[in-house]
Structure formats: C-alpha cells, structure tokens
Amino acid sequence: MRLTLPDRYFDYLPWAAATLLVAGIVHIVSVLLMPTVAPRDAYARVVAAVGAAPANKLALLPPMAPGAEALPFEDPAFAEAVCVFDLTQGMLRVTSNADGEDYLALSFHARAGRVFHAITDRAAIKGKIDVVIGDARQMDALQGASDEAPPQEVRITAPTKRGFVLVRAFARRPSEQTRARERLAGVTCERFDPPKD
Template identity: 80%
Template sequence: MRLRLPDRFFDYLPWAAATLLVAGVVHIVSVLLMPTVAPRDAYARLLAAAGSGATNTLVVLPPMAPGAEPLPFEDPAFAEAVCLFDLSKGLLRVASNVDGDDYLALSFHALAGRLFHAVTDRAAIKGKIDIVIGDARQIDALQAASEEAPPQEVRLTAPTKRGFVLVRSLARRPSDQARARARLASVTCERFDPPKD
C-alpha cells in the first residue's frame, strides 16, 4: 500500500510540533535571561560614563553624539544626568526645586536597570521634589524615628542596594540645551543622615 501525501504529513506532524515547541522555549528563556547575563547593562554603561568613583553624587552626562550615547535609544532633546547610588553607605536624598514651566523627570532604577519608581515635575509639592531612597531596613528605621511627625519627603524602598537615578530635562529647542543642563545642576543627590532626636 502506497502512502499518500496527507499520511506522510501526519507522520511528521508530532516532530514538527516538538521542534517548534523547543525553539519557542529556547527563545523565551534566552530573551528573559538576557538582562541578567548582559555584560554592559545600564548600570555598567552609566558607571563608565559617570566615572568609577561617582556614587551618591549627581553627574551631568555629556551631550549626546551619534554612536556615543551612554544608553541606547535616547532622545537628543533631553539633557541627562545620573546619580549612581549605593545604599550600603546610608540613605540617599534626591531633591530639586522646580518651576512648573520646564519638564524635569526622575526615574529610579535597580542595579539591572529595572525601573521601580518615576516622578516628573508635575508631582512636586510647593515647587519641590524631595525623595529619600533606602532599603527596607533603612526606611523602616526612618519611619520608626519619625512616627510622631508626618514625613516631608517621599520615601522609596529600593529593591537592591545599588542602582541609579536618571534625571532628564527637556530642551524644547536646540538653543535651550544650556538651560536644560542648568536645570540638571539644580538637582541634588547626596547621602542623607536622618535627624537625631
């Protein structure tokens, strides 16, 4: 008896399905592992751009040039600064005065680059952005030390001890680039020691 084409198709169908399933699993696993095993993740790129000893201080990044961006897919209309933090040295305070006319955005990232909080100038209270970052133990101790008085700042619990804060200021026109960079210089990023009672 001679096999017809549909019979052969059904003979190879389980093998084809298994091949597609294995290829799909390998693809999904490799995509999910890529941020973990990539040697030049966001933190490593920003550390190289800011300098190795620049933790817990704000460093204004140089203007973007084609092929020399610290991070991929950046918008050249933004002036950028970075604050690499290490919470093993203590709490970190990020503060800025904002005027409401010029766009300013702060994004808080864990060590691998994962975003855990973001805020813009629209969230400022009375013209100020004031954020304290710490690990869970540090934030709990800060909450316990100031239970009677309401906090005057936003308190963030970072998922990792090290990470970075990316600060972006919009230059509406190319001629506004110097003004946008000056706005970045007004942002402070420094170690925070809670007041002692």
C-alpha cells in the same frame, strides 16, 4: 494497509509540534535572561559614562552627539545627569526645585536597568521635589524612627542595593540646552542619614 503520503505527514506532526514548543521556550528564557547576563548592562554603561564620579553624587552626562551617545535611545532635546547609588553606604536623598514651567523628570533604575519608579516636576510639593531611596530594611527603620507626622518626602523602596537615578531636563530649543544643564546642576543627590530621636 498501505499508508498514503498525507498519513505519513501526520506521523511527523507531534515531533514538529514538540520541536516548536522547545524552541519557543528556549527563545523566551534567553530573552528574559539577557539583561542579567549581558556584560554591558545599563548599570555598567552608566558607570562608564560618569567615569570616576563617586557614588551618591550627581554627574552631568556629556551633550548627546550622533554615534557617541552615553546611553541608548537618547533624545537631543534633553539634558541628562546621572546619580549612581550604593545603598550599602546608606540611604539616598534626591532634591530639586521645580518651577512648573520647565519639565524635569527623574527615573529610578535597579542594577539591571529596570525602572522601579519615576517622577516629574508635576509631583513637586510646594515647588520642591524631595525623594528618599532605601532598601526594605532601611525603610522599615526610617518608618519606625519617624513620629506620627506624615513624611514630607516621597519614600521609595529600591529592589536592589545598587542602581542609578536618571535626571532629564527638557530644552524646547537647541539654544536652551545650557539653561537645561543649569537646571540639572540644581539637583542634589546625596547620602541621607535619618534624624535620630
């Protein structure tokens, strides 16, 4: 029996499907691994942007200029500051006053740049934002050391020992950039030592 042309195409169909399946798997794996193996990940770019600023201290980023952005996808309507943290040196406390009028946002990023928590001035308690960051072991120790009273701060467990906090203040008009940067200067980012019993 002689094969016709369409029958020959059906012989190649399983090979074509297998090739597409393997190509799809390789593509998905490479996209998922890219943040981990990229030489200039988010953490490296933030460290380069703040220069010699020490860990666990807030550093203002330079005003955004076209072609000279410190971080990708920056919005010129925001003034930005970064606090690079290293939890091997201890827990971190980030505090700020919030007046309810001026937008202030904090996003907490793991070593690879993934956001693991975010908070805005709307979450302020009695006009104050107070956040403590630690790894799982540090948070367990803090929970065990605290008394029965509920904590007054937001406690966040970081998935990695190193990362950064991006603080953004909104300026409604370009003329308000200086005021937005002054609001960022009022944010504190410092090492937190839990109270001893």
